[in-house]
Amino acid sequence: MNFDLAITLFSCHYTSQQSCAEDGKELEQLGFPDSINLVRVPCTGKLQMTTLLKAFEDGADGVYVVGCPADGCHNVKGSIRAAKRVDAVRAALEELGVEGERVQMYHLPRGLHPEFVAKAKEMDSRIRNLGQGPFSN
Amino acid sequence: MIVAERKPMGEIIEMVQDCKKVLVLACRGCVTVCSAGGEREAEILSSLIRLGMKKAGKSIEVSTESLVRQCDREYIDEIDQWKDDYDAVVSTACGVGVNFISNLKKDTMVYPALNTTFFGGSAEQGEWTEQCAGCGDCVLHLTGGLCPVARCAKSLMNGPCGGSVDGRCEIHKDVECIWQSIHDRLGSFDRSAQMEVIAPIRDWSSAGHGGPRKVVRDDLTV
Ligand code: SF4
Ligand code: SF4
Numbered sequence: 001m002n003f004d005l006a007i008t009l010f011s012c013h014y015t016s017q018q019s020c021a022e023d024g025k026e027l028e029q030l031g032f033p034d035s036i037n038l039v040r041v042p043c044t045g046k047l048q049m050t051t052l053l054k055a056f057e058d059g060a061d062g063v064y065v066v067g068c069p070a071d072g073c074h075n076v077k078g079s080i081r082a083a084k085r086v087d088a089v090r091a092a093l094e095e096l097g098v099e100g101e102r103v104q105m106y107h108l109p110r111g112l113h114p115e116f117v118a119k120a121k122e123m124d125s126r127i128r129n130l131g132q133g134p135f136s137n
Numbered sequence: 138m139i140v141a142e143r144k145p146m147g148e149i150i151e152m153v154q155d156c157k158k159v160l161v162l163a164c165r166g167c168v169t170v171c172s173a174g175g176e177r178e179a180e181i182l183s184s185l186i187r188l189g190m191k192k193a194g195k196s197i198e199v200s201t202e203s204l205v206r207q208c209d210r211e212y213i214d215e216i217d218q219w220k221d222d223y224d225a226v227v228s229t230a231c232g233v234g235v236n237f238i239s240n241l242k243k244d245t246m247v248y249p250a251l252n253t254t255f256f257g258g259s260a261e262q263g264e265w266t267e268q269c270a271g272c273g274d275c276v277l278h279l280t281g282g283l284c285p286v287a288r289c290a291k292s293l294m295n296g297p298c299g300g301s302v303d304g305r306c307e308i309h310k311d312v313e314c315i316w317q318s319i320h321d322r323l324g325s326f327d328r329s330a331q332m333e334v335i336a337p338i339r340d341w342s343s344a345g346h347g348g349p350r351k352v353v354r355d356d357l358t359v
Contacts, residue, residue, distance in 0.1 A: 048177070053184035057191075092181075095146035096189045134192040 003132050005035035007123060008055040011066040012044045014074050014110040021112060030117045033124035043067075045078025052089045052103065059137035062127035063089075064104040066119065072110075079107055099130055138167035138258070139231045140265045141174060141251040143182065150189040152248040153227065156197060159186065160223035161250070162216070162238075163203035164230035171265055174229030174251050176203045182229060182250055198222075207234025213241045220245075255287070273343030273350060279331060281322035286344075288315035294336035 011019075019027050019038055027038075037060075041047060044067035055063045065086055067079030086105040094100045104126075106119045127133075143149075153159050161183045169175030183199040190197040200222050204212045207230035216226070216238065225246040228235045231253040238247040255267035270287035276294070277284060286292045290308045296316030300307025304321075306314045323331050343350070 050177075050180045050184055053181065053188065057184060057187055092146060092185055096150070096185065096192060097147075098188075098192065135188055 005033075005062075005124065005127055006060050006136065007033075007036045007062040007064070007127055008058075008060045009036050009038045009064055009066065009120065009123075010041055010044060010047055010051070010055075011038060011116075012068060012074070012078070013040055013042055014068055015066045015108045015116065016040050017110070018112050018116050027117065030114075032117050032120050035124050035127075036120055043073075043075045043078040044082035045073070045075055045080075047082055047085060049085050049089055049092075052085065053092075056093075056102075056133070056135045059135055061133035061136055062102045062104075062123060062130075064106065064119075064123050066106045066108050066116065068110055069107045074110070079105075083107070098134055101126060101130060102133055138170050138256070139233070139253060140171045140255050140257045140267075141168050141231050141253045143173060143178065143229075144250060144252055146185055146189055149182070149186065149227065149248070149250055150193065153186060153190070153197065153225065154193070154195065156224045158198035158200070158223050159225050159227050160216075160219055161186070161199060161201045161227045161229065162207070163201070164207045164228070164234050165203055166206040166208070166230070168229060168231055168251065171259070172263075174231070176201075179203060179229045182227070186227070204230075206230075208237055210237075210241060213237055216242060216245065270344070272341075273345075274340075276336070279334075279336070280319045281326065281328070281331075283315055283319050283322060285315055285319065288313070294339055 044065050047065065052063055065082050067082045068074055070080050073079040083105045086103055089103050090100040093102060104123060108115045161179045163176045163179035164174055172178060179201050183201045186199050187197065202219060204215055206212050207228060225248060226238060227248050227250050228238060229250045231251065232249060235247050235249045238245060256269045256271060257265045257267045259265045267287050269284055272286045285294060285296060289296055290306055291298060297314055301314040301317055304314055304317045306312040320332055323329055
């Protein structure tokens with residue numbers, strides 16, 4: 001399906017290091033989807049539900065969070081807290097009759113890892129399959 | 138504290154569907170402590186109302202404010218400062234707050250965002266349990282400080298019933314039989330004899346069965 005996708009990614013400083021590699025060009029070279037707007041945060045544990053919901057209010061078709069492995073977060077429980085909030089946003093979206101898959105949490109290794117781009121592609125194709133979201137501008 | 142939970146979003150969207158602007162009004166009392174209706178939850182609800190209305194193809198302005206409490210006249214009067222900003226208030230206070238706004242603000246339509254559930258406490262983060270039913274005639278001095286009114290499924294005054302098994306209530310194995318706990322606790326204070334005392338038939342009029350209740354303190358009224 002072809003339409004202008006808008007996906008917002010909130011990623012912690014540690015799991016999104018690839019976005020800094022090669023002067024910020026490496027992600028592009030690796031085929032990171034241009035539908036994804038990357039927002040780096042010091043720790044995903046600081047993300048509030050309102051921040052995730054605001055991304056939908058701003059028109060996102062999908063929102064996802066990338067944080068450290070659940071048992072290896074730089075800030076101990078940050079990415080576990082983030083996952084809980086993603087779950088709560090998913091439940092609220094479903095109450096509104098919106099597909100819960102539009103919001104996702106990924107726990108990825110820190111540093112430069114191919115999974116960062118692989119998950120971005122996965123998210124891009126998931127949202128593309130779901131189609132335009134109900135909050136799209 | 139009074140414990141409450143947000144209503145399903147479908148119900149809340151239905152309430153506001155004809156509104157053009159609503160004020161989501163948080164309460165900084167009990168519902169803040171039980172994470173159901175404080176400032177953070179009111180911001181989340183405001184966002185969900187905007188999203189729900191957008192999905193329904195309707196536009197709505199949602200503002201978010203909070204009061205120290207919604208169960209005292211002095212704070213309810215503060216609503217007047219926002220009166221041009223809403224067609225209706227969506228209150229994230231307990232049912233007392235919604236009633237108080239209705240009692241005191243004749244021109245304000247107010248909707249409840251929460252289901253008010255019980256008086257309880259939180260022994261584990263993110264978990265609240267019922268502890269008292271506000272019966273108006275407390276018997277905790279006779280029951281080792283554990284409430285049979287709120288915490289026994291049958292509100293027995295002379296428990297346990299025949300369904301108590303291994304300290305669990307017959308309604309569900311996850312539920313403590315509070316009468317077993319009362320027995321054990323009285324025993325630990327060498328007061329097991331209290332279990333032999335038959336509690337008389339109870340007059341429940343103080344528990345709300347005699348109509349809405351009221352407390353008047355002459356020493357505080359001027
Ligand atoms: S006996 Fe009545 S007042 Fe006392 S804790 Fe139980 S419900 Fe509350
Ligand atoms: S098993 Fe215990 S708590 Fe349950 S109804 Fe009987 S006395 Fe009450």
